Amino acid sequence: MTTEKLTIVPPGHALSGVVNPPGSxxxxxxxxxxxxxxxxxxxxxxxxxxxxxxxxxxxxxxxxxxxxxxxxxxxxxxxxxxxxxxxxxxxxxxxxxxxxxxxxxxxxxxxxxxxxxxxxxxxxxxxxxxxxxxxxxxxxxxxxxxxxxxxxxxxxxxxxxxxxxxxxxxxxxxxxxxxxxxxxxxxxxxxxxxxxxxxxxxxxxxxxxxxxxxxxxxxxxxxxxxxxxxxxxxxxxIEPDASAATYLWGVEALTGGKIDIGTQAANFTQPDARALDVISAFPDMPAIIDGSQMQDAIPTIAVLAAYNTTPVRFTGIANLRVKECDRVRALSLGLNAIREGLAREEGDDLIVTGDPSLSGQHLPAEIDTFADHRIAMSFALAGLKTSGITILDPKCVGKTYPGYWDALASLGVTYLQEIPR
Structure with missing residues (x-):
């Protein structure tokens, strides 16, 4: 069976606007x-x-x-x-x-x-x-x-x-x-x-x-x-979903834009909100990031790390192997589909080498989401900087953020869509 595909077209400019993330x-x-x-x-x-x-x-x-x-x-x-x-x-x-x-x-x-x-x-x-x-x-x-x-x-x-x-x-x-x-x-x-x-x-x-x-x-x-x-x-x-907010913070970091999500990070009670401190440091994120207390934010940060100026090692993420899929493996495979050697696994750690020159390149890559909403949403961020990034099974985002693709479109992101016949 042919899988539905969505290819992100890099916007080439800062993305700004208002997006209200769904509830937690x-x-x-x-x-x-x-x-x-x-x-x-x-x-x-x-x-x-x-x-x-x-x-x-x-x-x-x-x-x-x-x-x-x-x-x-x-x-x-x-x-x-x-x-x-x-x-x-x-x-x-x-x-x-x-x-x-x-x-x-x-x-x-x-x-x-x-x-x-x-x-x-x-x-x-x-x-x-x-x-x-x-x-x-x-x-x-x-x-x-x-x-x-x-x-x-x-x-x-x-x-x-x-x-x-x-x-x-x-x-x-x-x-x-x-x-x-x-x-x-x-x-x-x-x-x-x-x-x-x-x-x-x-x-x-x-x-x-x-x-x-x-x-x-x-x-x-x-x-x-x-x-x-x-x-x-x-x-x-119920407050907005902090894990969903990380994708919008990632859009800001990668494109230099400004997105009003209607809630200050300090007002979130969910642990993933602490990811903003790391995301705000992009493109100079720390060499070691402990993901144990913000596990659902790690896919977002790992994709950002592909464009970081220096390598990033993610620790404390063994639990990601028993989420909707083995997210450590899915991240490694997806990043290496963009450029071989971009990521590697060492035990349960994930090392992302970082390569700012990926921005502006055309690197055709089909990202297997393994039906995991967070893999789909995080790798969409790579498509904002590198052309040719194609998300397989994009509708899997319906697990937690059914309006995700529409939210990015409202900021000016466009897609090439392939629907199986």
Missing amino acids: KSITNRALLLAGLANGTSRLTGALKSDDTRYMAEALRAMGVSVDEPDATTFVVTGSGQLKPPAEPLFLGNAGTATRFLTAAVALGNGKFVVDGDEHMRKRPITPLVAALKSLGVDITAATGCPPVTINGSGGFSSHHVVIDAGLSSQYVSALLMAAPCSGKPFTVELAGDDIGARGYIDLTLAAMRAFGASVEQVTPSIWRVEPTGYEAADFH
Whole structure:
């Protein structure tokens, strides 16, 4: 089957204008779940409407939660405080947040729940969360260590202290924390060791939980105590997506333009907003960039690094290998498709050599996105400086930013499009 292709035409001038990024995917899916677990009607404004959030909303509907969408950025969610067993397996595409969060939440229900996803989600590990839930007395199986996951819920947990290995993903911790207020007794979540994927996302989880009435205390950097409050319906506003903002900051850096995204970087609570400090240093970004606490921003910065004046080594990015695709590998392959030797992998580190002379060159390169929205959006930035950059499967951006190509077009970017017949 021929894949749809989009070739970016370098604009040749600074790109300036106003672009309002969509709402945060991370916060939208947290708020949808918490509103679904609350008793009453919640109104979520500024929300993201994309593949990932649609899967979460549809899963909640399948479990008896009313989810209305009165406009393009609002969800009105009415729950009873209980998630009912769905008639069919919950299909969540490649939405990691929805899959991990719901796996823990449905364990509080009574009956059989199957959490499943697409071919990509079925390669993403979930064993640490499954093991943690088993330790709480949950009847749960995941034969491959990845979805599908089958949960036979019995209305709660038999234990109220869990130790979780969060080395692969902070989403495991967030999933347990969000389930905890509904467990009926004071609940303690403890990290196994100090490793944790982007800790800033735990802060997003705690803030959302408190907005819906939860009482949670961080006892130590690795222990949280959660009271059995359940959740209260609430009106909740969702801030713009900081990961999406990184692409627009990248456009500014590469073209020397100025884009008003409607939100100051200092006002973001999402960890990816810290990427602006690094992006602002372009074309003299630091020699070593630790990506552990801004993981979704690394594809953006790695493509910028191709045009940096000096090489950049990205460290702390092992978790990128278990995202929507192996992003370390995808970045290496994509950069080397533009120019052989532009990037290399050393263990889980990525080294981008940097070559400012790429600007203005014609270097035909087809970028395999591996159906990963962040690979597609980040490599589009290379097309602003180097002609011939073609993005395969450009519609995969619908996972988190359906309007991405239109946003760039509004700034003056043009494309050559090839649609399979």
